[in-house]
Amino acid sequence: MNIMKTLETKNGELLLGGASVSKLAKEYGTPLYLMDEEEIRANCLRYENAIRKYYRGEALVLYASKAFSCKAIYRTVRECGLGCDVVSGGELYTALAAGMEPERIFFHGNNKTETEIREALSAGVGRIVLDSAEELRTVDRVAAELGVRAAVSVRIKPGIDAHTHDFIATGKIDSKFGVALETGEAKAFIGEILQAKHTDLCGLHCHIGSQIFDTRPFVRAAEVMMAFMAELRESYGCTIGELNVGGGVGIRYLASHDPLTIEENVKNTALAVMEAAERFNYPLPRLCMEPGRSIVGDAGLTVYTVGSVKEIPGVRNYVSVDGGMTDNPRFALYEAAYEAVLPERPEAARDTVYTVAGRCCESGDILIRDIKLPKIRPGELLCVLSTGAYNYSMASNYNRVPRPPVVFIRNGAHRPVVRRETYADVMAKDLD
Numbered sequence: 001m002n003i004m005k006t007l008e009t010k011n012g013e014l015l016l017g018g019a020s021v022s023k024l025a026k027e028y029g030t031p032l033y034l035m036d037e038e039e040i041r042a043n044c045l046r047y048e049n050a051i052r053k054y055y056r057g058e059a060l061v062l063y064a065s066k067a068f069s070c071k072a073i074y075r076t077v078r079e080c081g082l083g084c085d086v087v088s089g090g091e092l093y094t095a096l097a098a099g100m101e102p103e104r105i106f107f108h109g110n111n112k113t114e115t116e117i118r119e120a121l122s123a124g125v126g127r128i129v130l131d132s133a134e135e136l137r138t139v140d141r142v143a144a145e146l147g148v149r150a151a152v153s154v155r156i157k158p159g160i161d162a163h164t165h166d167f168i169a170t171g172k173i174d175s176k177f178g179v180a181l182e183t184g185e186a187k188a189f190i191g192e193i194l195q196a197k198h199t200d201l202c203g204l205h206c207h208i209g210s211q212i213f214d215t216r217p218f219v220r221a222a223e224v225m226m227a228f229m230a231e232l233r234e235s236y237g238c239t240i241g242e243l244n245v246g247g248g249v250g251i252r253y254l255a256s257h258d259p260l261t262i263e264e265n266v267k268n269t270a271l272a273v274m275e276a277a278e279r280f281n282y283p284l285p286r287l288c289m290e291p292g293r294s295i296v297g298d299a300g301l302t303v304y305t306v307g308s309v310k311e312i313p314g315v316r317n318y319v320s321v322d323g324g325m326t327d328n329p330r331f332a333l334y335e336a337a338y339e340a341v342l343p344e345r346p347e348a349a350r351d352t353v354y355t356v357a358g359r360c361c362e363s364g365d366i367l368i369r370d371i372k373l374p375k376i377r378p379g380e381l382l383c384v385l386s387t388g389a390y391n392y393s394m395a396s397n398y399n400r401v402p403r404p405p406v407v408f409i410r411n412g413a414h415r416p417v418v419r420r421e422t423y424a425d426v427m428a429k430d431l432d
């Protein structure tokens with residue numbers, strides 16, 4: 001079932017980006033993350049081209065590196081003209097090591113440590129996205145100590161819940177991220193920032209959710225944020241020069257999913273910002289977007305080897321693979337849905353229902369519940385599709401399972417960008 005754009009079946013076998021999945025599994029072993037670098041680049045360019053085409057003001061696309069972070073991805077997105085966002089000192093360290101320009105890095109997080117704030121300000125990141133009054137005090141103090149000015153934006157909860165039917169729930173106030181608009185908290189907080197001695201307010205930010213298939217909540221968020229900027233100008237006399245509308249564009253995990261195209265969403269958001277700017281006679285802000293999943297999600301898959309197949313008559317058929325929640329915790333976390341394919345016989349008739357289980361000592365270690373597949377034999381390869389986002393970056397060493405390697409494929413050629421962990425790697429931090 002072809003739900004990834006660059007996955008194809010040729011001569012009875014599965015190819016990703018022109019390379020044979022089963023040959024790569026033989027060469028690198030399993031479990032194995034494969035990512036089509038060409039598709040990642042194409043997704044970056046879809047954002048770049050659409051924002052240049054539809055937005056008349058300045059724009060910056062930032063790859064949300066929480067989706068998949070390693071040196072190679074920062075280099076790839078940078079080459080495509082993107083900056084990145086980071087949410088920890090570790091991501092910042094990796095992005096800088098990969099050569100990302102500090103001014104193109106935005107630092108997020110609802111509880112950045114003072115050490116991280118110091119690292120970010122010392123590196124000269126483009127923005128620290130403030131999340132609380134407490135954080136403002138720390139940022140302002142550390143900036144004074146370092147003798148620098150802190151360029152900040154503010155994470156706003158615009159009161160839009162993209163996952164409710166009418167997109168105007170108040171539920172989003174109940175979020176650990178940011179400051180709320182409708183309670184007056186955000187406005188008061190911005191008043192405080194404007195008083196801070198070593199901090200410059202450069203922008204506003206919002207992120208309304210993830211895996212969103214509808215363009216309307218994005219448009220609504222852009223309108224609400226622009227109206228808020230106009231209100232702030234009225235109240236404080238400040239013109240804020242940047243609006244960051246976050247990420248959240250969904251991808252196809254199942255054949256039934258019908259995601260927006262990147263271009264559609266960028267276009268609608270850009271038009272909404274331009275219309276609002278005209279309505280409020282507001283100068284066009286620099287428009288920032290922070291896509292993560294829609295850059296890498298549908299460029300990646302994970303290859304496993306099937307171990308045991310257990311048929312429990314009248315109950316369930318379990319097929320266990322040599323990875324699981326350690327390389328993909330998303331089912332265990334929130335019952336995320338995935339599609340699977342047998343790469344050595346992708347077109348075989350699917351006549352048996354299986355639950356694909358991982359190898360960890362945890363009943364919740366499931367990858368896919370109840371999927372129709374061909375009758376599976378132990379020793380076969382099995383691919384879980386669309387695992388490019390929030391898989392490697394969420395992987396763990398639970399049960400001391402070493403993490404799989406990541407291999408980039410580009411036009412049929414392949415190169416490892418993260419090597420397989422060894423037992424020694426897993427034990428490396430243990431002290432005698």
Ligand SMILES: Cc1ncc(COP(=O)(O)O)c(C=O)c1O
Nearest residue numbers: 064207210247248290291292293
């Ligand atoms: C602040 C922020 N920006 C961007 C993203 C990326 O979202 P997505 O991967 O859905 O595009 C997230 C995801 O959680 C986020 O919290």
